[in-house]
Amino acid sequence: xxxxxxxxxxxxxxxxxxxxxxxxxxxxxxxxxxxxxxxxxxxxxxxxxxxxxxxxxxxxxxxxxxxxxxxxxxxxxxxxxxxxxxxxxxxxxxxxxxxxxxxxxxxxxxxxxxxxxxxxxxxxxxxxxxxxxxxxxxxxxxxxxxxxxxxxxxxxxxxxxxxxxxxxxxxxxxxxxxxxxxxxxxxxxxxxxxxxxxxxxxxxxxxxxxxxxxxxxxxxxxxxxxxxxxxxxxxxxxxxxxxxxxxxxxxxxxxxxxxxxxxxxxxxxxxxxxxxxxxxxxxxxxxxxxxxxxxxxxxxxxxxxxxxxxxxxxxxxxxxxxxxxxxxxxxxxxxxxxxxxxxxxxxxxxxxxxxxxxxxxxxxxxxxxxxxxxxxxxxxxxxxxxxxxxxxxxxxxxxxxxxxxxxxxxxxxxxxxxxxxxxxxxxxxxxxxxxxxxxxxxxxxxxxxxxxxxxxxxxxxxxxxxxxxx
Ligand code: FAD
Ligand code: MLT
Ligand code: ZN
Numbered sequence: 001x002x003x004x005x006x007x008x009x010x011x012x013x014x015x016x017x018x019x020x021x022x023x024x025x026x027x028x029x030x031x032x033x034x035x036x037x038x039x040x041x042x043x044x045x046x047x048x049x050x051x052x053x054x055x056x057x058x059x060x061x062x063x064x065x066x067x068x069x070x071x072x073x074x075x076x077x078x079x080x081x082x083x084x085x086x087x088x089x090x091x092x093x094x095x096x097x098x099x100x101x102x103x104x105x106x107x108x109x110x111x112x113x114x115x116x117x118x119x120x121x122x123x124x125x126x127x128x129x130x131x132x133x134x135x136x137x138x139x140x141x142x143x144x145x146x147x148x149x150x151x152x153x154x155x156x157x158x159x160x161x162x163x164x165x166x167x168x169x170x171x172x173x174x175x176x177x178x179x180x181x182x183x184x185x186x187x188x189x190x191x192x193x194x195x196x197x198x199x200x201x202x203x204x205x206x207x208x209x210x211x212x213x214x215x216x217x218x219x220x221x222x223x224x225x226x227x228x229x230x231x232x233x234x235x236x237x238x239x240x241x242x243x244x245x246x247x248x249x250x251x252x253x254x255x256x257x258x259x260x261x262x263x264x265x266x267x268x269x270x271x272x273x274x275x276x277x278x279x280x281x282x283x284x285x286x287x288x289x290x291x292x293x294x295x296x297x298x299x300x301x302x303x304x305x306x307x308x309x310x311x312x313x314x315x316x317x318x319x320x321x322x323x324x325x326x327x328x329x330x331x332x333x334x335x336x337x338x339x340x341x342x343x344x345x346x347x348x349x350x351x352x353x354x355x356x357x358x359x360x361x362x363x364x365x366x367x368x369x370x371x372x373x374x375x376x377x378x379x380x381x382x383x384x385x386x387x388x389x390x391x392x393x394x395x396x397x398x399x400x401x402x403x404x405x406x407x408x409x410x411x412x413x414x415x416x417x418x419x420x421x422x423x424x425x426x427x428x429x430x431x432x433x434x435x436x437x438x439x440x441x442x443x444x445x446x447x448x449x450x451x452x453x454x455x456x457x458x459x460x461x462x463x464x465x466x467x468x469x470x
Contacts, residue, residue, distance in 0.1 A: 001040060004061040008043050008087070011053035016044040016093070027068060027088045028079055031135075032338070032345065035076030035430065038084035039066075046093040048168060048176060048207040055205060056174025058087055064460045065089050067201035069112065069143030072135040074345050075429025077200045077465045078143065089205060091142050098208065100125045105213045106165060106182040111142025111206045118211070127213035130157040134331045142206045148198035150425030152330075155382040156249040156286075157214065159425070161197045168208035169196055172456040182210045195451065200427050201462040203455045217249070217286035221294035222317040223302060224326045226277030231356035232310040233281050233381055236301070239310070240283055243300045247291065250284035251382030258333045258376045261391075265336040269329060272315035281311075281381070282330045333378050337389060342397035343376075344390040344404050348415045349424035352384045358418050362388065365410055370403040372396070385424040412439065427466070434468040 008017045018024055019041050029036040040063065045051045058065050064086045068078045080086040094112035101107075102125045109118055115136040122129035133139060133151040143149070145167065149160045157163065166181045179193055196203055227233045233253050240248050256278050262269050283301070285294045298316065305311035317323035337343045350358050359377065366373050372393025379387040390407060392400035400407075412422045416439045428436050437445050445467075452459075452467060463469070 001061070001063075004057060004063060005041060007057040007060075008041065008054060011057060012043055012045045012050050016046070018042040018044070027071065027090060030074075030076060030079045031072050032074060032343070035079050037080040037082050037086075039080045039088045040085055042088040042090055044090045044093050048170065051089065051091075051094075051170045051205055051207050052174050052176050054087075054089055055170050055172065059173050059458070059460060062458065062460070063087055064463050065205070066462050067091065067142070067146065067205045069140030069146070070114065070135065070138040072139040073143060073147060073429060074347070074426045075423070075431040077147070077427055077429030077462065081430070081464055091140060091205075091207070094207065097121045100127075100213075101182070102127050102213065104182055106210050107213055108180060108182075108208065108210045109141055110208055111145070112140050115139050115141060115144060122213050123216070125213075126216060128216045129163075129211065130214055131160060131163060134334050141209055141211070145197050145206050145209055146200050147427040148425070150380060150383065150385065152250050152252060152380065154380060154425075155251055156246075161194060163212045164193055164197050164209060165212060166210040167193045167196055167206055169204040169206050171204045172458065172461050176207075177204075180208055180210050195455075198427070200429065200466045202452060202466045203461060215288055218289055219287045219291055219294055220284055220317075220323060221298040222282070222284045222323045222326055223298055223314045224272050224329065225281045225283060225302065225305070225314040226273055226275070226312045227279045227281055227305075227310060228277070228312060229279060229356065230359045230381075233279060234352060234355060235308065235310040236281055236283070236305045237352070237382055239304050239308075240301050243304070244285045244297045247285040247287050247294060247297065248283075248382075249286040250282060252282040252330050252379065253381035253386070254280050254282075254330060254333060254378035255375065256280075257374055257391075258378045259329060261336040261340050261376060262329050262332045265339045266328065266332040269332065270325070272326065272329075273313050275313065277312060280329075282326060330378070333376065337376055337391060340391050342392045342400045344400060344407060345426070346388040346390070346408070346411055347379075347385070347424050347426045348388055348411065348420055348422060349383065349385045350415065350418050350420035354418045354420075355381065355384060355386070358414060358420075359386070359388075362411065362414060365414070366390070366407055369406050369410060370399060373400065373403070373407065380425075383424070384420075408435070429466070430464055433464065433466055437468050
């Protein structure tokens with residue numbers, strides 16, 4: 001391995017090949033603290049050419065690579081396994097915004113650019129890059145593409161997949177595929193960009209991307225709405241679609257348990273409503289400078305919802321500060337769950353029509369498995385996506401850890417029965433690879449393995465992630 005380390009040092013410089021335990025620490029444990037491994041080295045290339053040299057060196061030595069962006073992934077896909085034989089390839093030094101073309105509506109960036117910096121560069125050019133995640137201050141565009149990230153703007157703009165026009169990728173043998181074309185129309189064969197989106201580092205290293213931009217939406221109308229049930233939230237969604245049309249940009253749900261944790265642990269958080277409710281919805285309409293009438297549309301939606309019994313109360317943001325405070329209640333949930341203690345992350349999608357029945361049935365089923373378990377349920381209900389996360393019974397983190405496999409299986413089985421998905425937006429990583437394969441048909445798993453085999457015949461790109469070992 002000394003030879004490989006020497007080649008890596010030649011490729012990126014001594015300072016960017018990290019091998020000491022102290023230097024590796026931040027790269028081998030994920031954001032949740034649950035997924036941890038060991039690495040032979042962490043390599044930090046600064047350009048596509050350097051990435052290609054690193055990948056070629058690892059390919060020559062038969063050493064596996066784990067690409068890593070901001071290390072905010074929630075399924076253990078961006079950290080190495082326990083073997084200590086893998087190289088973590090961090091994109092953290094590739095932070096250049098290569099080009100912004102407001103008229104074509106495109107932005108071209110290095111894969112290591114942090115999502116918030118892409119948003120800021122778009123805004124500076126008078127455009128909107130709509131993707132928005134709670135982790136946007138540290139996740140990278142390469143990680144977003146590799147996981148096909150979702151977030152709070154999917155309802156209007158789609159998943160990362162729909163924002164990606166072209167990619168630059170270093171292939172597992174070190175060759176570079178330059179697919180950085182911003183064409184809206186290009187029917188010249190298989191869509192290779194989409195093969196790499198959502199591939200979780202298992203097919204190559206994304207080094208650059210050309211992404212779609214949209215007109216800015218500086219006007220907002222935002223409300224925090226108390227709703228009695230998930231069924232009521234779905235009815236409210238229908239009203240919002242009917243009365244707000246294209247302006248509906250966000251429709252997020254949270255249960256009371258989630259908000260209680262936010263109120264307990266997030267400094268400055270205040271309940272905007274006087275009475276507690278079992279469920280809440282954050283609804284936002286967004287429009288351009290010339291879009292008058294957002295406030296009126298929101299009031300129409302809320303008025304109809306109260307009249308029809310789908311909402312009991314609402315707080316409407318009257319200022320940017322109030323809007324931020326309402327968003328903080330939603331965006332703070334992941335963070336406060338971690339503060340509260342052991343958490344079992346879930347990320348399911350269901351047909352919207354089945355959300356209410358599914359959620360109502362799940363609670364009692366989980367109590368049978370682990371009495372006192374606390375579902376902290378929230379997420380992108382407008383997309384049918386619930387983070388059906390679980391916190392431990394108060395003071396008993398070990399009980400949650402012991403029951404985690406049974407709880408997950410109960411949730412996955414119920415999702416499969418409802419024709420949903422066990423990973424809506426976080427990906428499969430190491431955590432869900434085996435489970436996902438077990439719920440897919442043999443044909444589907446064969447096709448996925450054929451893609452992997454064709455692009456990475458030696459199996460050196462992020463082995464064990466997305467597809468379980470054979
Ligand atoms: P990493 O965690 O570093 O890596 C994730 C995966 O992508 C790994 O498999 C890794 O190998 C691969 N990868 C990373 N970079 C590359 C590359 N350049 N080339 C090839 N493969 C690569 N996710 C959502 O979808 N929606 C949310 O609303 C959301 N909210 C979040 C809120 C919080 C507080 C946190 C901590 C996470 C949240 N996430 C959410 C999860 C996470 O932020 C996303 O999955 C994000 O896309 C990961 O980006 P990253 O740069 O941190 O990737
Ligand atoms: C979110 O939407 O806040 C995250 O995707 C969910 C999570 O952290 O579990
Ligand atoms: Zn989410």
